Amino acid sequence: MKILGIETSCDETSVALLEDEKVIANIISSQDFHVEYGGVVPELSSRAHLQMVMPLFKKTLEQSSVSIEDIDLIAATAGPGLIGALLVGLTFAKGLSYSTGKNFLPVNHVEGHIYSGFLMDRKPEFPYLCLAVSGGHTLLLIVKSDTEIVKLGSTIDDAAGEAFDKVAKMLGLGYPGGPKISAAAASVSSSSIKFPIAHCKNEFDFSFSGLKTSVLRFIQKEYGNAENIPAGDKGLIAYSFQKSLVEALTRNVVKALNQFRVKSISLAGGVAANTLLRSEFESIAGKIKVPLVIPSLDYCGDNGAMIALRGYRLFNAGRRGTFGSNAFASMPEDNFTGYKK
Numbered sequence: 352m353k354i355l356g357i358e359t360s361c362d363e364t365s366v367a368l369l370e371d372e373k374v375i376a377n378i379i380s381s382q383d384f385h386v387e388y389g390g391v392v393p394e395l396s397s398r399a400h401l402q403m404v405m406p407l408f409k410k411t412l413e414q415s416s417v418s419i420e421d422i423d424l425i426a427a428t429a430g431p432g433l434i435g436a437l438l439v440g441l442t443f444a445k446g447l448s449y450s451t452g453k454n455f456l457p458v459n460h461v462e463g464h465i466y467s468g469f470l471m472d473r474k475p476e477f478p479y480l481c482l483a484v485s486g487g488h489t490l491l492l493i494v495k496s497d498t499e500i501v502k503l504g505s506t507i508d509d510a511a512g513e514a515f516d517k518v519a520k521m522l523g524l525g526y527p528g529g530p531k532i533s534a535a536a537a538s539v540s541s542s543s544i545k546f547p548i549a550h551c552k553n554e555f556d557f558s559f560s561g562l563k564t565s566v567l568r569f570i571q572k573e574y575g576n577a578e579n580i581p582a583g584d585k586g587l588i589a590y591s592f593q594k595s596l597v598e599a600l601t602r603n604v605v606k607a608l609n610q611f612r613v614k615s616i617s618l619a620g621g622v623a624a625n626t627l628l629r630s631e632f633e634s635i636a637g638k639i640k641v642p643l644v645i646p647s648l649d650y651c652g653d654n655g656a657m658i659a660l661r662g663y664r665l666f667n668a669g670r671r672g673t674f675g676s677n678a679f680a681s682m683p684e685d686n687f688t689g690y691k692k
């Protein structure tokens with residue numbers, strides 16, 4: 352089966368082609384121009400998707416040596432994301448499906464991330480524990496089957512990626528914050544600065560707003576503002592912040608692994624590109640001898656391949672899309688297939 356995957360939920364336009372679960376093409380165009388505004392400007396994002404989606408679609412077919420007639424399923428991100436951005440890919444997919452008679456399936460973006468491990472040679476095995484950490488979400492889940500994803504916990508305030516982005520801004524490191532913080536912390540091997548890790552009522556939930564505020568207070572108290580922070584100190588603050596945030600994530604993962612028996616562990620989303628987080632996961636999985644699946648860097652950020660993969664799995668599970676399907680903007684857990692409290 353040949354599956355086309357279309358992703359336009361935020362600042363990446365991506366079109367991919369999969370042959371069952373094998374990636375034939377996965378073309379990603381990142382909207383780098385948002386850097387100048389310090390964050391994604393929704394209106395500009397929609398316009399850029401409009402410019403890119405058709406050329407990327409053509410390039411994907413060319414690169415895969417596939418024609419429109421060969422495609423069996425068109426899967427597109429339907430939410431959550433920026434509404435104007437989502438509409439570009441979703442409407443493109445519906446139009447393509449209507450004009451060709453090919454099957455169409457709307458896909459939840461976060462479910463796409465959760466399934467990105469299946470794009471790797473070694474795939475997760477059900478039930479698997481998945482930490483999905485991205486710009487808008489932080490979720491600890493047990494994926495029981497293609498139609499049952501159980502949420503153990505989520506952030507009660509900022510998402511992990513959002514905390515990285517905001518702290519990078521406080522330090523004057525630029526956008527997107529994750530890679531900048533990670534690079535600034537890379538040259539540091541220890542720091543005496545300590546930032547707090549919050550404990551939540553639900554033991555599997557996360558909270559990063561206190562951590563973020565304590566970085567802000569530290570900067571204000573010690574330097575007044577970001578311009579007065581010496582480069583070396585930025586590295587120390589970045590190191591301490593990253594250490595606390597990664598510890599907050601892994602602490603809940605360890606707790607969950609002590610309580611639930613799983614066959615694999617997976618890490619997904621943009622923050623899964625973080626070197627420290629990846630190595631901590633390797634050490635946790637190594638200790639308890641449970642196979643770990645972490646997507647390669649191309650599949651951590653937003654990409655069409657993960658949308659095609661999730662669409663393929665849902666299609667095989669009997670799910671069919673209709674042209675009336677909406678771009679949904681509600682919380683992802685409400686949309687998780689078979690989600691049970």
Ligand SMILES: Nc1ncnc2c1ncn2[C@@H]1O[C@H](COP(=O)(O)OP(=O)(O)OP(=O)(O)O)[C@@H](O)[C@H]1O
Pocket residue numbers: 360361431432460461464484485486487488511512513515516527528529530533620621622623624625626651652653
């Ligand atoms: N090396 C890294 N370390 C930490 N964070 C990172 C790294 N690389 C990217 N990120 C973070 O990942 C986030 C982007 O991930 P992603 O593209 O999956 O988010 P999104 O699509 O905007 O949000 P969502 O998937 O929740 O809708 C940004 O917040 C970015 O700072």
Ligand SMILES: [Mg+2]
Pocket residue numbers: 460464485486620621652653
């Ligand atoms: Mg994403």
